[in-house]
Amino acid sequence: MARYGMMIDTRKCVGCYACRVSCQMQNELPVEVSFIKFHEKETGVFPNVKNEIIPVQCQHCEDAPCESVCPTKATYTTEDGIVLVDAEKCIGCKYCMVACPYQARTQDHLTGVVEKCRFCAELVADGKQPACVTTCISNARIFGDLDDPNSEVSKAIIKHNAQPLRPDLGKSKIYYVR
Amino acid sequence: MVWGTIIAAYLFLAGLSAGAFLTSSFVSRKYPNAVTMRVTGRLISPVLMGIGLLLLIVDAEAGLKNPLRFIYLFTNFNSVMTIGTYFISIFMMAAAYIALMELLKKKANKIVEYVGIVFAVATAMYTGFLIGVIATVPLWNTAILPILFVVSALSTGIAGTILVSSFFNKHEVHQVLSVKKIHLSLLATEAFLIFTMFLITSTSNEAAAESVSSLLSGEFSLLFWIGLIAVGLLLPIIVESLELLNSRKMEHSEAGIQVSAAGTHDIAGTLVTESSVLVGGFILRFLLLSAAVPIAFL
Amino acid sequence: MLDSKISRRSFIKASTATAVLATAGTASFNEWSNQYVKASESTEIKEIPSTCNGCSSKCGIIGHVKNGRLWKLSGHPDHPYSKGKLCARGHGYATLVYSQDRITEPLKRVGEGKFEPISWEQAYKEIAERLNKIIEEHGPRAISLTEDPRATGKFYSPRFIQALGSPNYYTHHVVCSNSRDAGFLHTLGTTATSADISSSKYIMFIGRSYGDAIRPSSVQSLAEAKDSGAKIVIVDPRLNNTGNLATEWLAIRPGTDLALVLAMSHVLVKENLHDIEFLNNYSIGFEEYANELDKYTPVWAEELTGISADVITRIAIDMGKAKPKSLIEQSWRGAFGCNYENSTETGRAVALFNAMLGNLQQKGGSIFGGKPKLGNLDSKKHPNPQEPDFKKAGYEEFPLAYYNNGVATIVAKEAMEGKMKAAIFYHSNAALGYGNPKYMKEALSKLDLVVAIDVQMSETALLADYILPDVSYIERDELIEELSGKTPGIALRQKIVDKVHPKTKPIDVIYKELAEACGVGQYFNFTLDELNEAMLAPTGVTYKELRKKGTIMFPDKAIELGVMPELKTPSKKVEFYSDKFKEAGFSPVVKWVEPKVSPKQDSFRLITGKQAIHSHTQTANIPILMQITKDYDLERIWMNPARARELGIKDGDLVEVKSSEATSTVHVKVTEKVHPEAIFVPSHYGITSNYQKTAKGVGFGYMEHVPFDFEAWSGSGNIQEVIVKVRKVKG
Numbered sequence A: 001m002a003r004y005g006m007m008i009d010t011r012k013c014v015g016c017y018a019c020r021v022s023c024q025m026q027n028e029l030p031v032e033v034s035f036i037k038f039h040e041k042e043t044g045v046f047p048n049v050k051n052e053i054i055p056v057q058c059q060h061c062e063d064a065p066c067e068s069v070c071p072t073k074a075t076y077t078t079e080d081g082i083v084l085v086d087a088e089k090c091i092g093c094k095y096c097m098v099a100c101p102y103q104a105r106t107q108d109h110l111t112g113v114v115e116k117c118r119f120c121a122e123l124v125a126d127g128k129q130p131a132c133v134t135t136c137i138s139n140a141r142i143f144g145d146l147d148d149p150n151s152e153v154s155k156a157i158i159k160h161n162a163q164p165l166r167p168d169l170g171k172s173k174i175y176y177v178r
Numbered sequence B: 001m002v003w004g005t006i007i008a009a010y011l012f013l014a015g016l017s018a019g020a021f022l023t024s025s026f027v028s029r030k031y032p033n034a035v036t037m038r039v040t041g042r043l044i045s046p047v048l049m050g051i052g053l054l055l056l057i058v059d060a061e062a063g064l065k066n067p068l069r070f071i072y073l074f075t076n077f078n079s080v081m082t083i084g085t086y087f088i089s090i091f092m093m094a095a096a097y098i099a100l101m102e103l104l105k106k107k108a109n110k111i112v113e114y115v116g117i118v119f120a121v122a123t124a125m126y127t128g129f130l131i132g133v134i135a136t137v138p139l140w141n142t143a144i145l146p147i148l149f150v151v152s153a154l155s156t157g158i159a160g161t162i163l164v165s166s167f168f169n170k171h172e173v174h175q176v177l178s179v180k181k182i183h184l185s186l187l188a189t190e191a192f193l194i195f196t197m198f199l200i201t202s203t204s205n206e207a208a209a210e211s212v213s214s215l216l217s218g219e220f221s222l223l224f225w226i227g228l229i230a231v232g233l234l235l236p237i238i239v240e241s242l243e244l245l246n247s248r249k250m251e252h253s254e255a256g257i258q259v260s261a262a263g264t265h266d267i268a269g270t271l272v273t274e275s276s277v278l279v280g281g282f283i284l285r286f287l288l289l290s291a292a293v294p295i296a297f298l
Numbered sequence C: 001m002l003d004s005k006i007s008r009r010s011f012i013k014a015s016t017a018t019a020v021l022a023t024a025g026t027a028s029f030n031e032w033s034n035q036y037v038k039a040s041e042s043t044e045i046k047e048i049p050s051t052c053n054g055c056s057s058k059c060g061i062i063g064h065v066k067n068g069r070l071w072k073l074s075g076h077p078d079h080p081y082s083k084g085k086l087c088a089r090g091h092g093y094a095t096l097v098y099s100q101d102r103i104t105e106p107l108k109r110v111g112e113g114k115f116e117p118i119s120w121e122q123a124y125k126e127i128a129e130r131l132n133k134i135i136e137e138h139g140p141r142a143i144s145l146t147e148d149p150r151a152t153g154k155f156y157s158p159r160f161i162q163a164l165g166s167p168n169y170y171t172h173h174v175v176c177s178n179s180r181d182a183g184f185l186h187t188l189g190t191t192a193t194s195a196d197i198s199s200s201k202y203i204m205f206i207g208r209s210y211g212d213a214i215r216p217s218s219v220q221s222l223a224e225a226k227d228s229g230a231k232i233v234i235v236d237p238r239l240n241n242t243g244n245l246a247t248e249w250l251a252i253r254p255g256t257d258l259a260l261v262l263a264m265s266h267v268l269v270k271e272n273l274h275d276i277e278f279l280n281n282y283s284i285g286f287e288e289y290a291n292e293l294d295k296y297t298p299v300w301a302e303e304l305t306g307i308s309a310d311v312i313t314r315i316a317i318d319m320g321k322a323k324p325k326s327l328i329e330q331s332w333r334g335a336f337g338c339n340y341e342n343s344t345e346t347g348r349a350v351a352l353f354n355a356m357l358g359n360l361q362q363k364g365g366s367i368f369g370g371k372p373k374l375g376n377l378d379s380k381k382h383p384n385p386q387e388p389d390f391k392k393a394g395y396e397e398f399p400l401a402y403y404n405n406g407v408a409t410i411v412a413k414e415a416m417e418g419k420m421k422a423a424i425f426y427h428s429n430a431a432l433g434y435g436n437p438k439y440m441k442e443a444l445s446k447l448d449l450v451v452a453i454d455v456q457m458s459e460t461a462l463l464a465d466y467i468l469p470d471v472s473y474i475e476r477d478e479l480i481e482e483l484s485g486k487t488p489g490i491a492l493r494q495k496i497v498d499k500v501h502p503k504t505k506p507i508d509v510i511y512k513e514l515a516e517a518c519g520v521g522q523y524f525n526f527t528l529d530e531l532n533e534a535m536l537a538p539t540g541v542t543y544k545e546l547r548k549k550g551t552i553m554f555p556d557k558a559i560e561l562g563v564m565p566e567l568k569t570p571s572k573k574v575e576f577y578s579d580k581f582k583e584a585g586f587s588p589v590v591k592w593v594e595p596k597v598s599p600k601q602d603s604f605r606l607i608t609g610k611q612a613i614h615s616h617t618q619t620a621n622i623p624i625l626m627q628i629t630k631d632y633d634l635e636r637i638w639m640n641p642a643r644a645r646e647l648g649i650k651d652g653d654l655v656e657v658k659s660s661e662a663t664s665t666v667h668v669k670v671t672e673k674v675h676p677e678a679i680f681v682p683s684h685y686g687i688t689s690n691y692q693k694t695a696k697g698v699g700f701g702y703m704e705h706v707p708f709d710f711e712a713w714s715g716s717g718n719i720q721e722v723i724v725k726v727r728k729v730k731g
């Protein structure tokens, strides 16, 4: 049993959207539906300016708020800690969207189903890396088993003292270097 | 905002339906002669709930496309929505049974009526808890919200029942004085709760403060002050108070009651007040959904 | 081809636990996962290696084909530009193959913007007749061919126009890197070096943004350099997206980079930090340059660039100390590719600064890449067309421009003058991207014949008499691409899925058949495959093997760092003093040159640059990419808050941008990330073709504001010599 997680190094991210598009292709999403959202934070005054780009997708929370509110149990957590949506159960009530602290969910208006990052469960089950990680042009993303102290991701999190976006909001599985 | 007008209407109708049911139960005990109001409340209650549920179904796009999936709504007992689904189902069955008895002019089973009362209260509370448990939106995430929703449900329920009844029996709606008193106190409580809630949440964190300021002075301030406060609360409070003051005087002279009950311009007043309570009830829910600012996670 | 079957077991049961419900006509996850499960045991995923056509980098890709349909792409792990990764365009541009807006059959113009389908035979016949008539009446100098050079085109296009007796072959570099190319060529003997980023200790980028104008491996190597503690300085009037990887941003006044480089060179000499031994061995004319440098002090440069003299001095000293593992990256278009009257001189100064650091062919420095040794057709069986005995149009005016690429906009100028009569555009949107569109339109309409070979209705195609539909890069085989670099290699573009539109044809076939119609078919008496086999012959790699692998590198042929090659300049050395420049009537040593125009208190300079999700005009109509623009309002122009305040403009406002050439309306992004003197315009918007339904109407066309012009040295477009005024239209 693994507990999959990711580290995103925002100091390396160049906001290229490659992860977004590769994710859409991998998951065959309509063009309007995207699992990764980009937040930009500009600080300072010209010419002493800093710009931070923070890609945010489902953080695969433990005791996920979206899962507990989901009335149909369409949202569930796999044994490997991946939070998934069973598209055949979802009624599209959007309660999970309201409950998600990271606004990581999005509705596919073609099917009505509310979707989100799947940690590329099918690729990962095949022993591969998620599409967004594979394609990240600046190697800003690392994926792996958080329970394995020797995994690249575990080591990197410790090395960079990466933190969840909001540790106070519960345990999530994407760690950020900022 | 994720949930928009449709969900606001659903929350409003569910509360209104529960409130109307409770109003009719109250009237049937306190004023056995006020038949119009009893019947009206009992008939509109399941109808409004039904419309509300239809709206919910329309908003749930995936369910709308695959209706069988709604069965799953009953499966997650951790979800307020699942619990609410049970509440509404039971309430709906009781309310529909009682409405049917009313139509068939038969006597309704008392136990079913009690079940209806209990689940009407539960339904009204559920509409508040549904959004009240969402920790992500500080504006909602308060203990006051479910109380506010119950109070508003009762007040809109009374307003809805009186409004519809007044089309059938102008006299009767003026004779249910204690209903009117209750209504007035509900409106005053509602105003009090709204501002207490704002006071508490706006100091609690940034997102809530942002929500509150968008209501008080920002994007939604016009709708808040004119729609909710002036039209939805102050107007009915003033008219209702004046009416009660009048009726207090009138109680002393027998003729007075007659005059009041027959006065047609007063019916116009009733129409206006009760409509504005309903409008206010919808605006309250619409504003709470629209002004919801989730916590900042960055 | 690497076929692989994915077993059903490996597919997560997630979305398939319950009944199979087909959703109508969508390419949603649900649908495919359902089909996937239905087809479970038989679903076949083919993985076919090829190359991307999303931009000039042509990265290695692997196309994943599911049941005959392109599903997704991944980066080829062996290709030196992708290194296993692709940018957003790389992934998204592939959806072009299924675009609703492709050209599906040959078209003939029957009125302004009106076209009628014709057969290939008719198209060839009529084009050939008109070409031959023009050649007969005006000579072969009156015909031309312009393209964005890609593997097949690079070989076929010049050969085709030469077969007709004309040397007039042009590339898009006139609005890309003509200036830099000329500057480097006459200094180092090559139009561009490459940079050994990952081993470098001090890297300066002057108007080059790896994070926006992407090549995946460049970003990876920069991230590596950062990890190993390199200093990374960005010189750019705006904080571009490489900012995150940088240690310092120098917000330079646009158009003054030459002053910065001259002053840094001044400091190197003054502090004795230049590599004297290297200069003695491998350069000529340094003394003259050093004399000239004397007056370019940091204080002098501070005035022009807005960068403090202290900072200039500090950075020059630090770079001098870090040499030879320090460099100014060779750059591409951004600051001195084609922008200003001083761009060629800036290119020269940059090349010379690197030479002063002695970083040429050094680890962590500037690299002259090695090329693979490829074969050619047997010229006895396949005669080469004779080289024309006159130079291509534009050579006389701009002898310093890299001859192979030429000065493409000379075609428009000579069309206006009545000297040019025919223009063929292959894989080029010259009418919108090369020069002022109004000018280009007028010029093109003066020609007797315009042919556009494209995949979609570009603005250039709309001005053509004949439009020939190419197959998309996902559906075609191409010529072997040579990869030069530290390690040379080869890559092959090949068909990933079958042709979607039966009447489209690949470019090699179009040229062959058109040549036959023109009566010069003898120069194309071979197939693409035969040519590829001939090219491969000396490498020992078989065609089959190359098809299977897609990219093959030759590590045993890697260049040796630390060994300076003989340069291809007249002196075979680095030329600090250039006779070529002198002959052409310019200063033989670099001198400060003012930009042509400068903004005043109430105006701005328009500057442009790439966005990670688009390539010029070709990706604007790709929905999966354009949606990102829409989601994040990326078409907005950038304005500094101080200037915005003066003009009463707030973030998101609609404004009017007015230049000598045009007036546009557009929304504003008010940001501290841009120099107060500049308005930054993302380069990929303003499509006017009605046929491009997704692209039309988003953002505004930068080139509309650019006066049609030639930079004196290299002939490039001077595309940032533009002053505009901005006024608020609506809040």
Ligand SMILES: Nc1nc2c(c(=O)[nH]1)N[C@H]1C(S)=C(S)[C@@H](COP(=O)(O)OP(=O)(O)OC[C@H]3O[C@@H](n4cnc5c(=O)[nH]c(N)nc54)[C@H](O)[C@@H]3O)O[C@H]1N2
Binding pocket: C055, C056, C057, C176, C177, C206, C207, C208, C209, C210, C212, C213, C214, C215, C235, C236, C237, C238, C240, C252, C253, C254, C255, C256, C257, C331, C332, C333, C334, C335, C337, C607, C608, C609, C610, C611, C612, C613, C614, C615, C616, C680, C720
């Ligand atoms: N995403 C994307 N990538 C591409 C392409 C594409 O179309 N889209 N095209 C490819 C091609 S053909 C090319 S030529 C390259 C171009 O690669 P680059 O030259 O790196 O790209 P640009 O974005 O044109 O310019 C880089 C930077 O120059 C800055 N700049 C503008 N004016 C000045 C100035 O006066 N001084 C300085 N110092 N900086 C200035 C811009 O703000 C911009 O951030 O990109 C290649 N890669």
Ligand SMILES: Nc1nc2c(c(=O)[nH]1)N[C@H]1C(S)=C(S)[C@@H](COP(=O)(O)OP(=O)(O)OC[C@H]3O[C@@H](n4cnc5c(=O)[nH]c(N)nc54)[C@H](O)[C@@H]3O)O[C@H]1N2
Binding pocket: C053, C147, C148, C172, C173, C175, C176, C177, C333, C426, C427, C428, C429, C430, C433, C434, C453, C454, C455, C456, C458, C470, C471, C472, C473, C608, C609, C610, C615, C616, C617, C618, C619, C682, C683, C684, C701, C702, C703
């Ligand atoms: N404002 C502004 N203008 C710029 C720049 C900028 O940064 N800002 N950058 C400049 C630079 S660096 C460059 S290199 C030039 C590039 O200018 P161009 O080389 O003209 O590039 P595009 O504008 O993308 O046009 C490419 C054309 O080729 C077509 N095409 C695409 N794929 C195929 C194919 O497979 N076959 C055929 N036959 N046609 C195909 C496209 O549909 C499109 O019409 O633009 C320059 N213009």
Ligand code: SF4
Binding pocket: A057, A058, A059, A060, A061, A064, A065, A066, A067, A083, A099, A100, A101, A102, A103, A104, A105, A116
């Ligand atoms: S980030 Fe949002 S969607 Fe993802 S697990 Fe947490 S609550 Fe659910």
Ligand code: SF4
Binding pocket: A069, A070, A071, A072, A073, A074, A075, A085, A089, A090, A091, A092, A093, A094, A095, A096, A097, A113, A114
């Ligand atoms: S939208 Fe779907 S996944 Fe979200 S809570 Fe409703 S049923 Fe669950």
Ligand code: SF4
Binding pocket: A022, A023, A024, A026, A027, A035, A036, A057, A116, A117, A118, A119, A120, A121, A130, A131, A132, A133
């Ligand atoms: S892990 Fe997979 S599903 Fe999630 S964002 Fe990355 S590519 Fe998309």
Ligand code: SF4
Binding pocket: A012, A013, A014, A015, A016, A017, A018, A019, A020, A055, A132, A135, A136, A137, A138, A139, A140, A141
């Ligand atoms: S692919 Fe990597 S660098 Fe690009 S936006 Fe995504 S995380 Fe950032």
Ligand code: SF4
Binding pocket: C052, C053, C054, C055, C056, C057, C058, C059, C081, C082, C085, C086, C087, C088, C089, C090, C091, C214, C215, C216
């Ligand atoms: S940089 Fe991007 S668009 Fe250009 S060739 Fe590579 S993957 Fe394709």
Ligand SMILES: [Mo]
Binding pocket: C056, C175, C176, C177, C333
């Ligand atoms: Mo370019």
